[in-house]
Amino acid sequence: MMRGMTSTVHVDSAPVARSGLPERHGSSSTPRSGVRLESIARSFPSAQGARDVLRGLDLDLPSGEILAVVGPSGCGKSTLLRLVAGLDSPTEGLIRIGGTSIRGTDPRTAVAFQEPRLLPWRTLEHNVALGLPRGTGRREGRERVRELLQLVGLEHAATQRPREVSGGMAQRASLARALARSPEVLLLDEPFGALDALTRLRMQDLLLEIHAAEPTTVLVVTHDVEEALYLADRVLLLRSLLEDPAADSIARTLEVPGARPRDRADRSLAELRVELLAGLGVHSPQPAQPAQPVQPAQPAQPIQPAQTTTEISS
């Protein structure tokens, strides 16, 4: 049981998929792939000529890592995800998955969007089946879909239509659909952004459970700094090129300390949060309690030497 690893009791420990993960997910038979982005740039034509959304973006995402991408709106974080998904192609640069450069959508990647994007005329199980790799046998496919629905705690809703279920359930079905192809790279575009706060926390734990069982490479775009710090090994902070027309896209990369699942109330995470928010242009006021030693004048100061905070941009 993956749950056995943690002694921390979370307020949000959800009844989702606690009934034991299917055997299959315990094995690590699927080949894993990292993602490499080499000097990626993407510009869109506009009335004032080409407008850069991403520029000079180099990134090495090792296999099995969870990377969160945050940044102000318009910084190109969704564009970045769409590039890796093959839904869009870069103006410059190369994207490699497991060493081979991608052309168009790739069967090794799977995407879950902010909206569930389920087909309204299909039941949840048939929606999940849409994600199965081409050429999956009928029986094998049905078995896999059943496993996945169990994994995301939807086995009771298999034959319901998307409009008959809650937003959280639809989003879990969307996640199951993305997992159906056992992706080597899982791309999540603000996957929990439209959910209510409690459901969001549950979904984050579900994602971590799934990742612990089958550690795929995950790239998650989010606007929620808490979520980034709770989920990710590293947080990539992008800057908006509108404000800084000469700089590269990556403002900084932060390593998040501590093994998952993390304590949401962890003090060091709170400090990283202040740092990230400062990077997003949200400056926290000086806290009233003297227990908080963070100086707003030096928000980038790491508190513990063990945390490596790397400044990537020049």
Added chain:
Amino acid sequence: MSVPGSGDALVVDAASAAGRTAEAEALDAARRADGSTGGSAGGGTGRAGADAPSAPRTVWDRTGVRLAAGAVLPLLILLAWQLTTAAELVPAYRLPGPWAVVQAGAELLERGELGLHIAISVQRVLIGFAAGSVVGLAVAAVVGLSRAGDALLNPTLAALRAVPSLAWVPLLILWLQIGEESKITLIAIGAFFPVFTTVAAALRHIDPHLVEAGRCFGLRGWSLFRTIQLPAVVPSVVSGLRLALAQAWLFLVAAELIASSMGLGFILNDSQQTGRVDRILLAIVLLALLGSLTNALLGIAEKKLLRRWT
């Protein structure tokens, strides 16, 4: 043979009025269906539609009451008609009584003519409707799914659509003679445009999020069309078909009025020449009944399809 304007206009007006109501119904259905599709595609926001307060059920929503209520006005008209003619307020050669119309029908039926006229008209409508709808769907797919198809075909089709139905008649008669082909072609032209217009527009406005999700999961070309684009436009296809059916009846009368030796339109034209108002009324009543019947059958199919595909 000349067709005086007044008679022509009368029948075409009656038919187009029937067309208009069917059109309104079909559009209503399309709106309902669009609402539910768009909503559930949006996920969280979609459920708002399901929870939306529906008007409380009243006595007017019961099936029996609805059927009875629908019959009230026809029965009143029938009564007024009967009273008017019985009191001889209008001379019988202008407005024969309801019973005279029934007798005219019985007479034609006995001579074996009425069945033939109805059968040939229904056959023309069905063949023309089927041909026009199939071509309409195919062209709609090209125009709705490809920018190039849209740019190349749409202006021409919009111009052809603007041509009034009767303008085709002389050309069709010269090219295809006064046979079945010219009439069926005219009806097919009539059925083509509603299907083409509704389906092409619907295909152009499919939720791009769903198409993108399909592409993410490796759907391309035909598999994308079959899995996502076609099911997404089923409501529009059905409402297009309902409009097309109404148009088919409209164009049938136009075709038969002008050149035919059989069919309900022929009865109208022939009776006008011979002054048989009872047969004219008979043909109008039959057109109303047949149009409603075919529309109702399509309505049943629509209900089933919408339940499955939205």
